[in-house]
Amino acid sequence: MNDDEPAEFLNPLEAFGVDVRELRRTRRITLKGLGDATGYSISYVSKVETGTVHPSEKFAEGCDHVFGTGSMLARQRQRALEGDHPTWFMPFVVYERKAVRIFDYSTLYLMGLLQTPEYARASYRLTMPGMTPELIESKVAARMSRREVMTRNEPPPPKLWVVLHEACLHVRVGGSEVMARQLDRLLEEAERAGVTLQLLPFEAMPVVATPFTLLVFESRPTLLYAEGPVTGRPQDAPKITAAAGEVYDQLQAEALGRRATLDRIWRMREEYRRE
Numbered sequence: 001m002n003d004d005e006p007a008e009f010l011n012p013l014e015a016f017g018v019d020v021r022e023l024r025r026t027r028r029i030t031l032k033g034l035g036d037a038t039g040y041s042i043s044y045v046s047k048v049e050t051g052t053v054h055p056s057e058k059f060a061e062g063c064d065h066v067f068g069t070g071s072m073l074a075r076q077r078q079r080a081l082e083g084d085h086p087t088w089f090m091p092f093v094v095y096e097r098k099a100v101r102i103f104d105y106s107t108l109y110l111m112g113l114l115q116t117p118e119y120a121r122a123s124y125r126l127t128m129p130g131m132t133p134e135l136i137e138s139k140v141a142a143r144m145s146r147r148e149v150m151t152r153n154e155p156p157p158p159k160l161w162v163v164l165h166e167a168c169l170h171v172r173v174g175g176s177e178v179m180a181r182q183l184d185r186l187l188e189e190a191e192r193a194g195v196t197l198q199l200l201p202f203e204a205m206p207v208v209a210t211p212f213t214l215l216v217f218e219s220r221p222t223l224l225y226a227e228g229p230v231t232g233r234p235q236d237a238p239k240i241t242a243a244a245g246e247v248y249d250q251l252q253a254e255a256l257g258r259r260a261t262l263d264r265i266w267r268m269r270e271e272y273r274r275e
Helices: 012-026 031-038 043-049 057-067 071-080 088-099 117-127 133-145 176-190 238-254 258-274
Strands: 101-106 158-164 195-200 214-217 223-227 232-235
Touching: 012 031, 012 043, 012 057, 012 071, 012 133, 031 057, 031 101, 057 071, 088 195, 088 214, 101 238, 117 133, 117 176, 158 238, 176 195, 176 258, 195 238, 214 238, 223 238
Parallel strands: 101 158, 158 195
Antiparallel strands: 101 214, 214 223, 223 232
16 A cells, blocks of 8 residues: 555455554654554554554554544444445444353364454455455454454453364465464464363264354353355354253263363374475
């Protein structure tokens, strides 16, 4: 992106960067000055302004404070990130932020909260081959932004329990190097407080073949989300979510324990590294 590029050709994150740059220049603040004021490096501020890195929530709120813009940039950042999710997926993203517990069953591809940027990028290239590189980067940034739910301080992050079918370790998304780094991420996440990973091995007979996610809340009914070939829809009918909960209990019972799960992920990671 450059200063002369027409606004209609900018993706939402690039437009956010343009606004930050114009506000900074109008107030005669240098890159270093804005970086010092928000707690970021000159390089980071420059990358946000050129749309090559997605801004953190802390950075957007810091800019609002420096520029005296209330919460305008924080809201713009959120809209920019949400704008790169499909419309039918947005209700799930909203509910995901409010959940206190998340139970996920992944069958072929890892859930978004656990993906590395490289894995996400490769998955978009695989499933949406006609997408431009710029749009892919914007969607990757939107997916990575969802991880903030797991790293926030207030409210506390949700407890995450994931049952992975072993096929998730073998479906080569992006090649050996990308997969090795992705399995590194799984091993790292498994050490985080509140995160539990279980592997459903090939030798186990799964009670269901469709991936799904259950979101549990403090003051509203549990939500089930199951994605189809081109769309998905959250459901909160008690009978449906209760049945899904029973299926998840069975998956947990059939899956390997924590130590055996991590050992198998580690061995698969080493195989990718040797290739």
